[in-house]
Amino acid sequence: MFSLVKPGRLLALAVVPALLLGVGGAAVAATHTLTVTVVNRNGVKVKAGLRLVDVVSSSIYSATSGTAKKLPKGTYAVLTSVTTGNTITLSGKAVKVSGSAKLTIDARQGKGVGLAISPAPTGLERTMTMRICTRTSASEGIDASASPGTKLFIVPFASKYLGFAALGSWSDHSGTSNSYAVLHHTNGVPGGLGRTFSKGQLAAVKVVQKRGPSGSIYSDLAMQAIGSGCGDSLYAGLGGTDRPTATTVFASPGTWDVRVSSSAPTKTGETWNIGSYFAKRTVAAGKTYGLNFFNSAWGPSAQLPVTIRGRISFGLNEMFADPGFPRDGSVEGGDKAVATLDFGGKRVAGKQDKGWEPDSTYLYYTVKKAGWYTLTNTATRYYPEITFPSGMMSTTSRVTYRFQSKPNASALAGVYSAHLLPTGLSLTNKAKAGSTTKVAIRLYRSTVDPDAKRGTDPKLSKLTAQMSPDSGQTWRTVPVQKIGGTWYAMVSNPKTSAVALKVRATVAGGAYTEVTVFRAYGIG
Structure with a gap:
């Protein structure tokens, strides 16, 4: 399923691996030329776009077949794609450019590319993507994809400067059936x-x-190859569904990003991607692995307050992270938040995000006096362009950090992030009334700013938990036990529709983290 992405804070910046030369800008100071002739699979000379990569500098140039291209002297990898009817042929060749160099690329020399599973899957549609790339300091490549009816070919060429990869997938695209994803690279x-x-x-x-x-009932599953030569980032969509589901992906050995995305229709009839969740896994032949997405309870991510050169900073917009993947950046957009910072019993800073600001929102404060600071951020789900599902969980989350800071310091706050993962719930994240739910409490201490000194991790001195059957009007203390190295809050479930959870992790010296999630999981 193809989705439009809501413009604004979720947009990512594209990183260009090398300078693209020869498209405008200063002319190349060179007296050497390369002329490439391209012949399609019918034997006809055709115009084709070319990508030329200097194998030493990784500088990239664009050119068109049949036209002499001025280049500095050197060795180049020449990449192109030739379409003839329902066929696509990729070619990569290495050529030395000195004087007036010439090169012919003949698509008729292309060999068929095929991937297969034995025994062959039945009732599934095969799709395939292939890539030819340069094996230089900055890899550059061209891709071609084929659904049923399109044939893929590639022109063989032995060179240490080139590589090849193909990703095949088999799926019925329903999102509810088993599927396959295999990668082959050379x-x-x-x-x-x-x-x-x-x-x-x-x-x-x-x-x-x-x-x-999630803010939607619709999700889709994909596999993306990671770090496998030319196969890096090749992507296979395996289908989407509006139902909770358990499926198996049979994957070739290697490292994959198992990806799940949620999308929703807007009130204007468009479809927007509202969240993407990534789980990086390295898998081996014959082994079985398990992943659960859209776990309750969504709460604050693993980010912690930091002080950089005497200024405290904290982002307001990472308050609804899947507790199964709190450190993977899997945060669903659509929220508004209010953050405050107190010192000595007085408010010294505050920041508000009214929902879908153009950029991420941060609270900043320049530390004037050393001592204890208390930072609280409360976020609520907010997405006016879409209608949230009836009975949606994790509607509000709150986090409070009490930590020490001082002027001119550059340090990670001496506390942990806390994440609540109820176990034993149904596929709709519900527990039976009157049952007991073990809520795993996971503590992390992560920093993403190299200027923030981590220091020694503090020692946990006290861990407490509470539950509320009435959206926070009343709270009951629940026992906390350590079982097999993991802390659990043991919650006796009420007959109401949902449970709110609150956990406080206090460390030696008195610093603490307190996390609250409303409608953490359902009852029914």
């Missing part, structure tokens, strides 16, 4: 580009997609 571009994977050569990744805390 150094150089050999003549034999196909590969058949037996099922015994694959890992089984069991993926559960729950419902309840």
Whole structure:
């Protein structure tokens, strides 16, 4: 499913690996030229766009076949794609440019690219993406994808400067059935580009997609290859569903980002991606792995307050993270928040995000006196362009940090982030009335700013938990136990529709973190 992304704070910056030369700008100071002739699979000379990569500097130039391109003297990898009817042929060749160099790329020399599973999956549609890339200091590549009816070819060429990868997937795109994703990659571009994977050569990744805390009932699943030569970032969409589901992806050994995204229709009839969740996993043949997405209870992410050169900073917009992946940046957009900072019993700073500001919102404060600071951030779900699902969980979250800071310091706050993960819930994140739910309490201390000194991790001195059956009007203390190295709050479930949770983690010296999640999980 293709989704539009809401403009604003979730947009990412694209990183250009190398300077693209020859498209405007200063002319290349060179007396050497390269002329490339491209022939399609019908034997006809055609115009084709070319990507030329200097194998030493990784500088990238654009050119068009049939036209002499001025270049500095050197060795270049030449990449192109040739479409002929329902075929796509990729080619990569290395050529030395000195004087008037010439090169011919003939798509008729292309060999078919195929990936297969044995025994062959039944009732599933195969899709495939292939890439040819440069193996230089900054890799550059071109891709081609094929759904049924399109054939892929690649021209073999033995060179240490080139590589090849193909990603095949098999799915019925329903989001509820088992699927396959396999990656094959090589150094150089050999003549034999196909590969058949037996099922015994694959890992089984069991993926559960729950419902309840997301701002949508619709989600889709994908596999993205990580760090596998030319295969890095190749992507296979495996389908989407509006139901909670448990499926298995059979994947080739290697490292993958298992990706789940949620999308929702807007009130104007568009479809927006409102959140994406990533779980990086390295898998081995014959092994089984499990992943649960959309776990309750969504609360503050793993970010902590930091003081950098005497200024405290904290982001207001990471308050609804899946507790299964709190350090992966898997935060769903759509919130508004109010943060305050107190010192000596007085308010010294405050910041508000009214919802969907153009950029992420931060509270900043320049420390004037050393001592104890208390930072509180309260966020509520807010997405006026879409209608939230009825009975949505994790509607409000709050975090309070009490920590020490001082002028001119650069340090991570001496506290932990706390995350609440109820266990034993249904696929709709509900527990039975009258049952007992063990809520795992996970503590992390992470920093993303290299200027923030981590220091020694503080020692936990006290861990307390409370629950509320009535949206925070009343609170009851619940026991906390350590079982097998993990802390659990033991919650006796009421007959009301949902449970709110509150946990405080106090460390030696008196610093603490307190996290509250309203409608943390449902009853029913």
